[in-house]
Amino acid sequence: MGLARNILMIIVLLILVWAIFLLVSYVITVTVLYTLELPGDTIISIARVVLGLIIAGAWILGWYKLTKLWLYKILLARKRET
Amino acid sequence: MLEAMVSGLVTFFLAPAVIMLGRRLEIVGVDVHKPWKPIVPKTGGLAIILGATAGMILGAHVSGFQLLIPVILSCLVAASIGLIEDLRGEINPRLKPLLLIFASLPILISGAYSPRPLIPFLGRTRLYRVYPVLVIASYPVVCNAINGLDVLNGSALLTSIPFLIMSSVIFYMRGDLQLLILSLVFLAAAVAMLPYNMYPAKTFIGNSGSLFIGAGITSIAIMGGIEVAAIIALMPHIMNEMYVLFSIRGLKSAKNIGKRPVIVEDGVLTASKDPDAPITLLRMICAGNRIDERRAVYAMTLISAFATLLGFLTHILLLGG
Numbered sequence: 001m002g003l004a005r006n007i008l009m010i011i012v013l014l015i016l017v018w019a020i021f022l023l024v025s026y027v028i029t030v031t032v033l034y035t036l037e038l039p040g041d042t043i044i045s046i047a048r049v050v051l052g053l054i055i056a057g058a059w060i061l062g063w064y065k066l067t068k069l070w071l072y073k074i075l076l077a078r079k080r081e082t
Numbered sequence: 083m084l085e086a087m088v089s090g091l092v093t094f095f096l097a098p099a100v101i102m103l104g105r106r107l108e109i110v111g112v113d114v115h116k117p118w119k120p121i122v123p124k125t126g127g128l129a130i131i132l133g134a135t136a137g138m139i140l141g142a143h144v145s146g147f148q149l150l151i152p153v154i155l156s157c158l159v160a161a162s163i164g165l166i167e168d169l170r171g172e173i174n175p176r177l178k179p180l181l182l183i184f185a186s187l188p189i190l191i192s193g194a195y196s197p198r199p200l201i202p203f204l205g206r207t208r209l210y211r212v213y214p215v216l217v218i219a220s221y222p223v224v225c226n227a228i229n230g231l232d233v234l235n236g237s238a239l240l241t242s243i244p245f246l247i248m249s250s251v252i253f254y255m256r257g258d259l260q261l262l263i264l265s266l267v268f269l270a271a272a273v274a275m276l277p278y279n280m281y282p283a284k285t286f287i288g289n290s291g292s293l294f295i296g297a298g299i300t301s302i303a304i305m306g307g308i309e310v311a312a313i314i315a316l317m318p319h320i321m322n323e324m325y326v327l328f329s330i331r332g333l334k335s336a337k338n339i340g341k342r343p344v345i346v347e348d349g350v351l352t353a354s355k356d357p358d359a360p361i362t363l364l365r366m367i368c369a370g371n372r373i374d375e376r377r378a379v380y381a382m383t384l385i386s387a388f389a390t391l392l393g394f395l396t397h398i399l400l401l402g403g
Contacts, residue, residue, distance in 0.1 A: 010367065022400070025204065060324065
């Protein structure tokens with residue numbers, strides 16, 4: 001049962017990370033989409049890419065923090081309780 | 083489909099020969115997860131390399147699928163780096179990603195990619211300057227990620243197979259015969275190696291095998307324009323690699339990490355509770371449990387299959403198939 005629970009919890013984590021990825025993708029869309037209407041400008045293009053990379057980087061960092069929390073507070077904590 | 087059959091058959095029938103070669107040349111490793119610590123040849127990857135390459139050469143020359151040529155070169159570059167590691171020991175962990183960049187060159191030089199990836203909600207982007215940089219970065223990341231999950235008997239193959247099934251289905255639905263053949267060639271080679279690599283392994287696929295498959299998966303994702311589906315499908319691989327990088331604070335050799343993520347006692351795996359031990363997928367699976375190697379591999383496979391399902395759903399529902 002312990003293994004099945006761990007698999008389920010990791011799957012829940014994957015769903016969360018996937019949902020956050022879609023949210024990040026949506027945020028990038030909202031922040032970037034209107035700039036596509038602006039006339040071609042190198043600075044805007046670079047700013048767009050940098051913003052996209054910062055948001056993606058934040059997603060990865062959040063993913064790591066969430067995983068750390070998952071391992072120590074949920075998966076490993078369970079054994080200490082029993 | 084002949085290409086996939088050739089790939090599978092060559093891999094399957096060459097495997098005993100490369101196992102024998104590994105024993106004779108003493109290209110072997112210790113299977114540390116077994117109580118009896120068997121010595122196992124780590125040359126199984128050679129059969130995968132030869133099988134898949136034979137399939138791709140057949141596709142390129144007989145069926146006229148020229149797109150397969152840069153993939154062959156890319157995968158062989160990655161496999162060569164892995165082979166050096168199998169023969170001479172681990173390459174400096176800072177140098178290895180740089181060397182794996184060379185695997186991206188055949189794809190970049192041949193221009194076998196579209197710099198307009200599909201992003202959910204945003205649609206088709208125009209990343210003419212950024213995309214080549216992402217192609218360069220993707221090979222070290224994915225190759226190392228596949229390599230990083232090659233920790234138990236059959237784990238690298240069983241966690242790669244769901245992605246290859248997904249890409250085959252997507253290309254079949256798209257009616258892209260060339261990319262379908264490419265995916266099936268890798269799928270056939272991976273499946274054909276399973277009887278030799280699964281518990282109890284008669285051979286390891288080695289770094290040559292895992293880096294070859296990693297380069298193949300990267301090429302399929304880039305050339306097929308399924309980057310987002312690939313990122314999602316490979317989440318377990320990427321997070322395993324990412325956790326290790328974050329938790330050991332940088333690129334370090336596994337031998338230089340004092341704390342082990344998983345403890346092995348009489349063939350039973352338990353997760354380390356040490357907060358300084360690297361966070362890995364296997365450690366998460368084993369957390370609070372005592373499980374054997376076989377069940378741990380099945381768990382990894384199930385998690386990979388689920389991530390692949392999420393990748394497939396994203397591709398179909400949000401990217402319009």
